[in-house]
Amino acid sequence: MDLSYENLLTVLTLASGSERNADQGNAESQLKKWEVVAGYHYLLQEVYLNRELPLQIRWLAIICFKNGIDKYWRAARQFAISKQEKAQITSRVMQLLNEQNNQLMIQNAHAIARIARYDFPSDWPNLFDDIAKNLDEFVFKTNDIVSTNNTLIILNRIIKTISMVRIGRAKHAMQSKAPIVVNILIKLYQKFFQTWTTTLDLTLMEVCYLCLKNLRRIIPEGFDQPHKNQDVCEFLGATIDHLQSLVSEHDKYSSDLLERYVKCYSKLYVTLISTNPTSFVLLPCSQRIITTFLSLLEEKAEYIYNSTEENDFWEVLALKAFSILKKIMAYIYRKGAVTLKQRNDKVEVTNAIQKLSTDVFTNDLILRLCDLIINWYLRLKPSDLESWLLEPEEWCNEELSTSWEYQIRPCAENFYQDLIKYFQDVLSGFVLNKISSGLMENDSVDRILIKDSILCTFQLSSGTIANNVNFDTLLQEVFIPEGLKNDLVENKILKRRICYIISDWVGVQCSRESRVSIYKLLLNFLQPNNPINDGVVKIAAIQTLRAVVDDWDFNKHDFQPFLNEFVKLLIDLSGEMRLTESKLYIFNTLAVLVERCNPLVDYQTLIDILQIVPKYWDLSTSENQPIIKSSLCRVLKSLTVSLNENSVETHSISIPLIQTCCAETSEFYILLSEDGYDLWLALLKYCPQSRLNNPDIINLFEMIPNGLRNSTEILPTILSIVRSYALYSPEIFCQDGIIETFKIIGGYLDKARDDSYAIFIGLMDILLIENSLNEAFINGLVTSGLFISMVNYVLHEDQSAILSSRMYLLFSRLAKNSPEVFLKILEITSVDLVKFFKNWVALYNHNGNPRNRKINLLGLISVVSFGIPKNIPILYEILPEVVKKTFFFLEEINEADDGSCEAYRSNLLYEDIDEYSYLDPDIKPHGEKIRYHTLLEKNDPVYNTNLVQFLKNNILQLKSQLQDSDFNQIMALNDSYTLERLKALS
Incomplete structure (x- = not known):
């Protein structure tokens, strides 16, 4: 079929049909063939520009057009679009600015941004000038809100795309045009902001937000030194006024859009600090930005603590506040870390840092921040206690998997670690005093929560205050007695915290005698007959056991008296825990324990551990199969090593597992082959002399060529397997x-x-x-x-x-x-x-x-x-x-x-x-x-x-x-x- 506008419409109609049939398949094949035909992309553009056509046809046309730009716009590509056709396409990419369908407009913006990525500035030098001119006309002359909205969508996509360019002239050229674009965007932002805050017009509020979104991207990316541009400085000063106004009248406006505004301001400040901290510090409004977010942290602390909503607005704002303060503190602590292009401003930077240090980050503020974090942000929230009570395993695993950037308590913990590192002289004594005087009796849940928060600061300070404290003394006099209390159900909160303290401190400062006391304490936490030792406490104890055993100074002979009991408890717990993540903690701890205690684990104990491998291998569901199987492979490898001359006991289990993991046709090959190869190597190495030439082991060698071809990232392991075969069965070669x-x-x-x-x-x-x-x-x-x-x-x-x-x-x-x-x-x-x-x-x-x-x-x-x-x-x-x-x-x-x-x-x-x-x-x-x-x-x-x-x-x-x-x-x-x-x- 020849390419023409009419034929293209016919094919697009067939291809966009809602029912799958032979005609639709043929139409898709025809579109694929036309991709390399001259004029195809120009005609696609003509289709989606025609608003009289059905939406589904225009939608398919814009998608094909956008994908074609990716594949054929670059001149070096085979079947590249000709210069003439590209010129025709570029000349009318802005003809759809009054499009009413937002999704179609977004796809159009993606296509224009990709053209800009290749053509700006060499073949499209007036791109930003034309956009600025259009915006000025739409707003101040024709009052065309739809076209303004669509132009801002296109501009945002272009800025984002060009900002990611690392090689070539595009980014530098965009920076030369940034003042023009920023000037018009600031005018639009100010006009719309004043209007929508007065009239509460949601349409104008959305358009104003797009202006802010564009400014949020182009100011950090478009200016090497934003603090030297007056328009930028004035705009940033206005944003902090607007932020304060919107936050103070949070309930007055549409909550969703309002929150997007506030988050956008926050992102702007965070990006500025990340890309150019010197320039941010030198902004006239930088101190106001910092103090505003400090105030938010203080004023909304109690609200955030009591909130039960996920992604609560104030919690998100607090996360941004911690991020801003974290970056500013690091900058001050590192004395500015002035880059080469900013050396001329060294005196200014030094003065600005001095001002921030003396006027903002005073000793009094540091102590207030520490108290604020302890009293509100490190404490377990009521919603946490409820989840702990109702779903202990789920809550614990979620806590352990959260990222500090997205959850307020992990974020506060991360921020506190910076605080104690940067202001060690101010906070060391303060924290130790809190521990000595603040650990009151456990007579209420609230006091226990505060005590847990205080202990958390000690846990997080292990790398900073170790020289100022005797951990062994605190362990014997404070932590172990606290951990053995069972007078309140809430004591489990402190048991969990003590586990985390031990995990963080054992590698920093801990004597052999203290380690023995820790083994006894962890055994107590894992006992099944104590109702306070719930799933959360046991998971924390399991993790701590792994950290202690895997530590460099671990002495397996000191641990030997406790070894069998720990193994028995862990095996029992593997049946007690319901969730995959919980079982993984157990299996991974068993693997480390067997490895580090080799050869002290007795034969029968090793066999007992071995029995759980086929049980859980077969029981794992399709959803969690790979992750459980991976952990079981590591357990089996550790058992093989520890059994040594008795490792033949593992063969009946190991050989089928190796086939499952390492066979090219296996559904688990991609996810499990690395663990399978490690197990395979251990099986060969530890096979006793009396059991050589096992045909099942020899037959595994058939999988070696595929492994050598497809697993180059672990080539040393596979070559080691081949080397082991040279000693196991040289006849193969x-x-x-x-x-x-x-x-x-x-x-x-x-x-x-x-x-x-x-x-x-x-x-x-x-x-x-x-x-x-x-x-x-x-x-x-x-x-x-x-x-x-x-x-x-x-x-x-x-x-x-x-x-x-x-x-x-x-x-x-x-x-x-x-x-x-x-x-x-x-x-x-x-x-x-x-x-x-x-x-x-x-x-x-x-x-x-x-x-x-x-x-x-x-x-x-x-x-x-x-x-x-x-x-x-x-x-x-x-x-x-x-x-x-x-x-x-x-x-x-x-x-x-x-x-x-x-x-x-x-x-x-x-x-x-x-x-x-x-x-x-x-x-x-x-x-x-x-x-x-x-x-x-x-x-x-x-x-x-x-x-x-x-x-x-x-x-x-x-x-x-x-x-x-x-x-x-x-x-x-x-x-x-x-x-x-x-x-x-x-």
């Missing part, structure tokens, strides 16, 4: 299926991160010790392209010398075990032998430890002695250097007759095999460590080849394969030192 795995790994080599590269080196070292004489393995190495990727890695001119030297260790392994095969592979893969071997010798000294140097020398001696009779010239050239380096090495190392040496026991190529063992001697070696060290002891020539004898044997072999004259000629290439040492060998 001698089968045809390994070629794909090797090919994928080879593709990562040139851009591998250091951690992935180190694991690769360890993996290949293991495989080459085991399989370098295996023809199938060698064929896979070459056929897959992995070998040539390894060669290219070391020959790349920009490659790190240290990293390349480690790759040569792998070549040394192959050369030592089979120099004939090694040279044949180099020939097959057309390697530049001169560059390859010269590089090898040159990089020898970058091996900083004896073990790696010996591996190099064994490989070089083998390949040189075998290759010289094959008439490979470069090997003649490097022989003297190899022999000399061998003698130098032998002077440094004192090998035993069997070739062993203590210096060879460290710097293993499987770097993390001994991880943590030196930190925790209680932990037994896991199966993989045993397998690896067994492999080295039995098969690694580093341990069982005497280097002196090896050199001698190879020299004699070389002599036997050459004529005397040729051999003597080669020996003559050595220097006197080497010749003398060679004579001593014979």
Whole structure:
């Protein structure tokens, strides 16, 4: 079908039908085809500009038009809209300004903003001038409110879009036009504000709000130094008057629109402080803004405390007040942090900060703020107590998941932390005095709530006042006795707070003796037979237990007497808690507890924990499946590690779970594969020697290629799994299926991160010790392209010398075990032998430890002695250097007759095999460590080849394969030192 206005109308009519049918599908396909046809977007614009057409057709046309601008307006795009068509479109984008349908107008504004993003200022330099001119005409000449409203919608979208530009001239050009736009917007705002506050005309109120919304965006984005623009200063001064007026007469006006006004003023001030705090401080009205919000916090504190509404107007305003004060305090505390472009104002800034410090943030105000926060904003509200009573789990989980930016109490807590940090000298003694004198008897709910609020300040001050307080003394004399009180049901409020205090302070200041007392207290809080220990107290205790156990100074031997009882209580609680979030706290705490207490958790306790995994895996509903399953995977991993030689007990559960998490076709792959891979790695590492070659575990390897391709962000984990298989079942790497795995790994080599590269080196070292004489393995190495990727890695001119030297260790392994095969592979893969071997010798000294140097020398001696009779010239050239380096090495190392040496026991190529063992001697070696060290002891020539004898044997072999004259000629290439040492060998 050819593109024409009539045909387009027909297709749009079919495509916009309310019933889905074949004609509608064909129409949509036709629209898709027309996207790249010249004139299509111009005709779409013509359709939506025609107000005689049905709304649904115009709506579809504007949507297609807007999406087409995104895809084809930029000149560099394939099938880009031509310059002529773009000019035609741009010439009439403002023809819809009197449109009555607001939603259609918003879509039009989006389309215009996207055109402006690409064309302003180069192809549309008069954009802001034209908009300012239109606004002036609509308001002051024709009194066209609809067009004014629509123009303001368009302008707001344009400012927002261009403000996000970080590269190019658009934002800078907008700043040059900002004074023109701001001037007309301020005039409109003042005119409409005066009118609607007198007449209460909601239409004018809405239009005035759009003016304010535009000003809120363009003033922070359009001016580098707003305080130097008189119009802006006067406008901001007026806004604070208007804010005070609207707040004082809150009930007089339409509440929804009024609240949007007040929030918009607040957003303007917050954005100004965030983008340019210096300029805000220097505004003539800045002090009035600050004091206004301070007054709001004080005057509305009781109302906010007693409010039961969500997103209450005064609470939202209080959030903005805390945000403004927080940013100003930080600015004062950091002495202005003057930027380079504002250094000329340093004296002014210093004076302004001094004024704010002395006139606003006085010691008296700081103390008042602290009291205000304690008495009203940190206290649990009546609505909180009601929710706690009716739905304790729901309330607790909601409290723990709220953001400080959107809830008043978390916001007050965050603000208080800044307050105590910035004004530590003023508040430290004040807070400690509150604790010592303010913790009265628990004779009423109100007193308990105040006490909880005071204790909250102590909790939040852990990082600030630790040097001024003895936490251990307070714990024994105040917090533990308080936590053990059960005379009132409301004591649970303080039990919860004491848990949070311990969580925040245990990592700051807490002795071993105090920790033991904490274990006893937490056991008390988790007891099922105490009615005051409700769900909230138990969740708080569970979280605190995790924080204490996961702390750096945790001592598992001190914890051992309490271990089994904690585990039993946690397992019981997993059945008692109803909500997913609550169960997650339990599972995550169990995982940490098992991990940190390894190997002190007894076998039966570990088995008891293991039993809950399949139970909750199967019970989890579709809504919470992934998050519960993820936590259970972590529990199972910790159990596998702790069971160690008994980890086979987990296999019947772990293997199906790994398949569920890591199979490409699994519905949980995206969400659970990372946890699944971690579990898989633990299963392999801790599998005992007696249970090798389990076919179910071997079959899991089929999922490795997909994991390598699709999970590059956790590539080190997947490579570690492959390395574990090299020790668990080396036969896998001698089968045809390994070629794909090797090919994928080879593709990562040139851009591998250091951690992935180190694991690769360890993996290949293991495989080459085991399989370098295996023809199938060698064929896979070459056929897959992995070998040539390894060669290219070391020959790349920009490659790190240290990293390349480690790759040569792998070549040394192959050369030592089979120099004939090694040279044949180099020939097959057309390697530049001169560059390859010269590089090898040159990089020898970058091996900083004896073990790696010996591996190099064994490989070089083998390949040189075998290759010289094959008439490979470069090997003649490097022989003297190899022999000399061998003698130098032998002077440094004192090998035993069997070739062993203590210096060879460290710097293993499987770097993390001994991880943590030196930190925790209680932990037994896991199966993989045993397998690896067994492999080295039995098969690694580093341990069982005497280097002196090896050199001698190879020299004699070389002599036997050459004529005397040729051999003597080669020996003559050595220097006197080497010749003398060679004579001593014979």
